[in-house]
Amino acid sequence: xxxxxxxxxxxxxxxxxxxxxxxxxxxxxxxxxxxxxxxxxxxxxxxxxxxxxxxxxxxxxxxxxxxxxxxxxxxxxxxxxxxxxxxxxxxxxxxxxxxxxxxxxxxxxxxxxxxxxxxxxxxxxxxxxxxxxxxxxxxxxxxxxxxxxxxxxxxxxxxxxxxxxxxxxxxxxxxxxxxxxxxxxxxxxxxxxxxxxxxxxxxxxxxxxxxxxxxxxxxxxxxxxxxxxxxxxxxxxxxxxxxxxxxxxxxxxxxxxxxxxxxxxxxxxxxxxxxxxxxxxxxxxxxxxxxxxx
Numbered sequence: 001x002x003x004x005x006x007x008x009x010x011x012x013x014x015x016x017x018x019x020x021x022x023x024x025x026x027x028x029x030x031x032x033x034x035x036x037x038x039x040x041x042x043x044x045x046x047x048x049x050x051x052x053x054x055x056x057x058x059x060x061x062x063x064x065x066x067x068x069x070x071x072x073x074x075x076x077x078x079x080x081x082x083x084x085x086x087x088x089x090x091x092x093x094x095x096x097x098x099x100x101x102x103x104x105x106x107x108x109x110x111x112x113x114x115x116x117x118x119x120x121x122x123x124x125x126x127x128x129x130x131x132x133x134x135x136x137x138x139x140x141x142x143x144x145x146x147x148x149x150x151x152x153x154x155x156x157x158x159x160x161x162x163x164x165x166x167x168x169x170x171x172x173x174x175x176x177x178x179x180x181x182x183x184x185x186x187x188x189x190x191x192x193x194x195x196x197x198x199x200x201x202x203x204x205x206x207x208x209x210x211x212x213x214x215x216x217x218x219x220x221x222x223x224x225x226x227x228x229x230x231x232x233x234x235x236x237x238x239x240x241x242x243x244x245x246x247x248x249x250x251x252x253x254x255x256x257x258x259x260x261x262x263x264x265x266x267x268x269x270x271x272x273x274x275x276x277x278x279x280x281x282x283x284x285x286x287x288x289x290x291x292x293x294x
Contacts, residue, residue, distance in 0.1 A: 007262040016061040018257035023054030028116035029153020035113025037171035083122035090115040120149040134196035140189040150178035155245025176221030206255035213248025217241035
């Protein structure tokens with residue numbers, strides 16, 4: 001990594017940090033879709049396990065793991081702290097839905113969905129808080145991360161339940177709406193990054209996969225909702241749409257965290273000096289630099 005006036009890639013968050021956004025978003029989305037559309041209670045447990053895996057991944061990135069508890073000390077100003085505080089509520093609500101009598105399952109699943117939605121929202125705000133990185137600080141990154149998580153969760157729901165028969169209408173509708181929102185927000189977010197050329201180049205390199213993995217399952221959702229299909233064809237469409245929706249979101253988040261996170265750099269339009277002595281020193285420094293480069 002080289003520092004200077006040109007933008008440089010951040011090195012603080014690597015693939016382990018990206019895994020937190022990838023697993024946490026997909027797991028939260030799965031819990032939300034399950035809570036809204038119904039489904040097997042074990043899908044809530046799978047979602048919670050993915051969230052836990054993401055948190056464990058970012059824990060492994062910490063240079064001094066014994067200081068990990070410091071993350072909960074700043075709820076008033078840190079979205080990372082808020083994410084860490086929402087996580088136990090998410091796990092408790094999923095456990096409650098799992099252990100509750102059948103009559104209480106819808107209420108428990110809805111509570112878990114609210115906690116999961118809060119978790120993925122915190123993840124979006126964590127990125128936006130990085131004011132020195134144009135691709136992260138753009139306000140549209142928050143709804144984009146939320147919509148991507150819901151699309152990932154919907155895709156994962158379709159993929160996990162394909163063996164139990166065709167999906168009911170509501171999960172298809174939720175997944176389709178999340179994919180539509182993901183596409184519209186990605187276009188608007190990308191258009192606001194035109195000045196961040198290096199970040200935009202990295203994002204566009206992954207954009208080809210992201211576009212296909214968003215538009216194709218969106219078409220599949222429209223077909224599943226609008227036209228009656230044979231069970232075998234519908235199951236194949238469900239598996240394909242689920243896999244693409246999930247893979248597109250995961251690839252986008254990995255790119256956003258590890259490849260598109262360029263600092264904005266800086267520019268010195270003039271060199272401020274005071275007095276003749278400092279001006280002469282500045283001239284000598286510039287001249288010596290040119291001689292060294294010659």
